[in-house]
Amino acid sequence: MTNPFAGQADIPNREGQWAQQAEAELPTRRHREEIDRCIAHGLEAAPTINDRTLSTFARGELPHFAGERGTFLKAPFLEDVNDVADAEVAVFGAPLDAGTTYRPGTRFGPMGIRRSTNLFGTYCYELGVDLREQLNIVDIGDVVTIPANIEKSFDQISQAMAHVVSNGVFPVVLGGDHSIGFPTVRGLAPYLDGNVGIIHFDRHVDTQETDLDERMHTTPWFHATNIKNAPATNLVQIGIGGWQAPRAGVQVGRQRGSTVITVGDVERVGIEKVAEIALETAWKDAKAVYLSFDIDVIDAGFVPGTGWPEPGGLLPREALNLIRLISEPGLNGIEVVECSPPYDWAEQTALMSSRVILDSLAVMVRAGKLGKKPAALERHAWGPFAD
Secondary structure, X not given: OOOOOOOOXXXXXXXHHHHHHHHHOOOOHHHHHHHHHHXXXXXXXXXXXXXXXXXXXXXXXXXXXXXXXXXXXXXXXXXXHHHHHHOOEEEEEEOOOOOOOOOOOHHHHHHHHHHHHHHOOOEEOOOOEXXXXXXXXXEEEEEXXXXXXXXXXXXXXXXXXXXXXXXXXXXXXXXXXXHHHHHHHHHHXXXXXXXXXXXXXXXXXXXXXXXXXXXXXXXXXXXXXOOOOOOHHHEEEEEEOOOOOOHHHHHHHHHHOOEEEEHHHHHHHOHHXXXXXXXXXXXOOEXXXXXXXXXXXXXXXXXXXXXXXXXXOEOHHHHHHHXXXXXXXXXXXXXXXXXXXXXOOOOHHHHHHHHHHHHHHHHHHHXXXXXXXXXXXXXXXXXXXXX
């Protein structure tokens, strides 16, 4: 393209003028095709999204903090989410930190967790499980969230969760701050034939109604347990304690009858008894149990990359052993939240986040709760060169 302003040194903004004109001559065909492909393969956005060029799952350039094609454990990437029913487990990211009330950065959590799994193979020595060989798992990418609007982001996340579970697929959600606990349960609950119990690992209760006048990462269980088939009596919270448990949230838990187990309780009665109590409470009169794991439940010395670190949490070995015990009877979904890569060091927090998921899935495979559904579509292939 010829520069129409060449040689006109007396025009101070000649390059600026030329660039404005040059943009008008650029084609837009491929951009329009990308939008069509995003909607076709990533689903139309939630009804509350005004920009109908956006999709539910990221498949194009936007948003820039989502959609990296590196997959969880290098599992196959499923371009067209309409084919998700072929899988048994679907991993997707909820890159949201609009609900954060202290340190941001969890919008990069899905990216960081996926990248950390490059360190791992698919085989676990002590569990005797090879996920590549025994589990039909795909990565379906990230939800398109709206950083400036938490409620629209919630609608997108609920729609994404509903799409996965309505197709009979086990969801694994990579957070994101803990505000996503509400929209994930909201998307899951309508597709369950009965009540859902929630096992929640955290240093914070997250049961107050609002924080800073909004539904934030300190409020998910107030709103999730307002859902008719997700009663608070089936909510078990493990690891609670320290100096950031707002009294408004404590009052809600007391009034609604949720079960709170502190780190001191874990030390006093042991992980086997804690797991027994958690399972008995979460499964009582319930048809399903959902695991929500806030990485800050682990002592801050082991997981520095999180939004609200709290010293005195669980040791990694305690946390992983608890996860194995509560996963053995089977779960109906997993989310791991509050991994904030900008505050991480040597990927410690991301590595622990991915281990929670891997250990849970492996135990369920070993127990025969997962690993029953072979892939029907042969195009799914593992590894960095998979389609």
